[in-house]
Amino acid sequence: NAGVMQNPRHLVRRRGQEARLRCSPMKGHSHVYWYRQLPEEGLKFMVYLQKENIIDESGMPKERFSAEFPKEGPSILRIQQVVRGDSAAYFCASSFRRGITDTQYFGPGTRLTVL
Amino acid sequence: GENVEQHPSTLSVQEGDSAVIKCTYSDSASNYFPWYKQELGKRPQLIIDIRSNVGEKKDQRIAVTLNKTAKHFSLHITETQPEDSAVYFCAASFLTGGNEKLTFGTGTRLTIIP
Numbered sequence: 334n335a336g337v338m339q340n341p342r343h344l345v346r347r348r349g350q351e352a353r354l355r356c357s358p359m360k361g362h363s364h365v366y367w368y369r370q371l372p373e374e375g376l377k378f379m380v381y382l383q384k385e386n387i388i389d390e391s392g393m394p395k396e397r398f399s400a401e402f403p404k405e406g407p408s409i410l411r412i413q414q415v416v417r418g419d420s421a422a423y424f425c426a427s428s429f430r431r432g433i434t435d436t437q438y439f440g441p442g443t444r445l446t447v448l
Numbered sequence: 449g450e451n452v453e454q455h456p457s458t459l460s461v462q463e464g465d466s467a468v469i470k471c472t473y474s475d476s477a478s479n480y481f482p483w484y485k486q487e488l489g490k491r492p493q494l495i496i497d498i499r500s501n502v503g504e505k506k507d508q509r510i511a512v513t514l515n516k517t518a519k520h521f522s523l524h525i526t527e528t529q530p531e532d533s534a535v536y537f538c539a540a541s542f543l544t545g546g547n548e549k550l551t552f553g554t555g556t557r558l559t560i561i562p
Contacts, residue, residue, distance in 0.1 A: 374555070375552040375554045376492065376539075377552075378549050378551070391549075436482070436497065437482075439491040441490070
C-alpha cells in the first residue's frame with residue numbers, strides 16, 4: 334500500500350497564475366480532506382470530499398479556491414490567481430469511513446511558493 | 449466556534465526524561481482525539497489516538513490521557529530518545545453542520561537533548 338500520495342511536492346507560481354494540487358488517497362479510501370499549514374503553525378481544515386461530492390467546504394476561501402474528487406482519478410485542489418498569501422504547505426489526508434472519527438492518514442504535502 | 453489550545457509551544461527535555469504536552473478543547477461533544485508527530489519537512493503521522501469512552505491509552509513509551517469533565521487531554525512520552533524530536537499536534541473532533549471536523553492545536557516543538 335503506497336499510502337496517500339500528493340504531487341507535485343513543490344510548486345512555484347507567480348502572482349496571478351493558477352496552482353493545481355493533486356492527491357491520491359490510500360487504496361480503499363473514499364474520503365479526502367485538505368488542510369493548509371503556514372510556517373510554524375498548525376493544520377487548518379479546508380475541505381472534505383467524497384467521490385464526486387463536496388461534503389464540507391466551510392474552511393475554504395469562497396473566492397479563487399475550489400476542490401473536486403472525481404469518480405476516477407485524484408482529488409484536485411485548485412487555486413486561481415494566486416497571491417503571496419497563498420504560499421503554504423497543503424496537505425491532504427484520507428480515511429476509509431465517513432467522518433473524522435475514522436483515522437486520517439496524511440500525504441507528504443505540496444509546498445506552494447508564490448513569487 | 450471550536451477551539452483547541454496546546455501547551456507548551458516549545459519543550460526541551462533531557463534524553464531519558466519524560467515529556468508531557470497538554471491540550472484543552474471547547475466542545476464537550478468532541479469524542480475523538482488524535483495526536484500527530486511531524487518531523488521537519490515531513491507529513492504529520494498519527495502516533496496515538498483516544499476516543500471519549502476511555503480515559504487512558506498506552507502504546508509502548510507513548511500514552512494519552514483524557515479528562516472529559518475538564519475537557520483536556522495530554523500526551524506523555526517516557527524514556528525520551530533523540531528521534532522523538534519533532535513537532536507534535538493534538539486535535540479534537542467537532543461536529544458542525546452535520547459533519548465532523550478535526551481542529552488542530554498550534555503544535556509543540558519537542559527537542560530531546562542528548
